[in-house]
Amino acid sequence: MELYGYWRSSASYRVRIALKYKQLEYNYIPVHLIKDGGEQHKQSYRQLNPNGLVPTFVDGTVILHQSLAIMEYLDETYPHPSLLPGTAQQRGAIRAISLDIASELQPLINLRVQQYLMRELNLVDEQKQAWLQHWFRHSFTALERNLEEVAGNYCVGNQFSMADVCLVPQVYSAERFGIDLTPYPLLRSVYGRLSELPWVAAAHPSKQPDAEN
Amino acid sequence: MELYGYWRSSASYRVRIALKYKQLEYNYIPVHLIKDGGEQHKQSYRQLNPNGLVPTFVDGTVILHQSLAIMEYLDETYPHPSLLPGTAQQRGAIRAISLDIASELQPLINLRVQQYLMRELNLVDEQKQAWLQHWFRHSFTALERNLEEVAGNYCVGNQFSMADVCLVPQVYSAERFGIDLTPYPLLRSVYGRLSELPWVAAAHPSKQPDAEN
Known part of the structure; x- marks a missing residue:
């Protein structure tokens, strides 16, 4: 698993918490949002994430953006412990x-x-x-x-x-x-x-x- | 079921499509977003929806805001036809x-x-x-x-x-x-x-x- 993120981005921070809660190991790949006009705007990154936003999450052939979509995916694929407990x-x-x-x-x-x-x-x-x-x-x-x-x-x-x-x-x-x-x-x-x-x-x-x- | 919404609000429009797709009957209660400074800011509405935004959805004792949360709820509670088909x-x-x-x-x-x-x-x-x-x-x-x-x-x-x-x-x-x-x-x-x-x-x-x- 790979997480493209930025240390201070809230959306990246969310996915880090979710992955650690579920004790899933991942490689963290920093995307610097400010340096050189922002690495998130580079063509190579945009191919992973057309919005040019962090985070992007990769799990085998699954490439996902949007932190809440990533967390819902994690909860469906690795259900315990649950991020959406209850009724x-x-x-x-x-x-x-x-x-x-x-x-x-x-x-x-x-x-x-x-x-x-x-x-x-x-x-x-x-x-x-x-x-x-x-x-x-x-x-x-x-x-x-x-x-x-x-x-x-x-x-x-x-x-x-x-x-x-x-x-x-x-x-x-x-x-x-x-x-x-x-x-x-x-x-x-x-x-x-x-x-x-x-x-x-x-x-x-x-x-x-x-x-x- | 009750849907508090406004005709031109995108988020209300989303929930109307979802309810109609699932063929669920509902009472539509208009909340005028502009008249008199906006009915969404009134105390009576804020009790249902603290953000003062539309829509709000009521299903028996369940009161929900946020259109995507409402649609996920509908999909869990009334699963057919699904709004989230596939893997x-x-x-x-x-x-x-x-x-x-x-x-x-x-x-x-x-x-x-x-x-x-x-x-x-x-x-x-x-x-x-x-x-x-x-x-x-x-x-x-x-x-x-x-x-x-x-x-x-x-x-x-x-x-x-x-x-x-x-x-x-x-x-x-x-x-x-x-x-x-x-x-x-x-x-x-x-x-x-x-x-x-x-x-x-x-x-x-x-x-x-x-x-x-």
Whole structure:
């Protein structure tokens, strides 16, 4: 198995957590998102991933992009331990939180959007910061309310799941961008608990071979 | 079953196609996204959907948001006909395309982002148009390349799937925004084929009770 990723990319971080949770061995192939205009835009990488985004996951002849699609594939192919435990209703709650993070928040704050805001719209740094703050606040406020309904020790009840896999990198990214987490006590307590899990700790950006200072 | 949606919302449109494909009867409850500042922001709706987004789906005691989570739930609970047919690899390809659309493109062009661009960043109309054009072009270029690998009559091979459910509303939205579809011949031919399917035609925004001229 091969994972093409970048140490600080949230979507790469998600797949690392999932692979480590399932104790699957993989080769990690760094794709530098900034150096030389971004290795993700090179023709050789685009053949694996037409979007020019990380991660890409390879399992024999299977080549997959999109972190949630990769995790669903992993869960179908290597089912234990499960990233989607429980009933259809619980799995629905897990997927809804995962998508709230991966498909409502992260796409608005990722590198390519920040680059567009700065280069094409010539935003000043305060405006970019306000953009980031706005979408984090909007999403985390909704997430906190959602967690009040469904969280136990983890995002959905007391079993680790794909929702937790999605939460961890997003909180890491919030901290990088200086987002105030005080208004989200439940999110913070779940995150604190998650951070101590060995498969989460081992997937941390700072532990990856391409980590920079 | 109840579906809270808005006629022109892509995510609502997706769930309508899925429900009609599976021949599931549902009550459609319109949530007007613009009138009176947006019914999706009202406290009563936020209790169902903390993000203040459409759609929300209710099946007995199950209340779900996020269109892809709703479709996965439908597929687990009412499996025939399947929205995720095939092997784990094919299901991976279906989910990757679904997410390329629902979680890389749509979040960047939806109403709340357009409102932020206009109200907070004071963009002029040409800048907003350039934003829309940019992200559509980026995504549809990648999608066309991806379809060259995996499409048959439909997005992934010859079986209708969740990827097709996601494609249709996105092309409808592209047409609304005046995106030139000439560079995407494969996308257009799959879309043409999909548009004629009865469960797709019946889910069209213009056929909904809250449709406006």
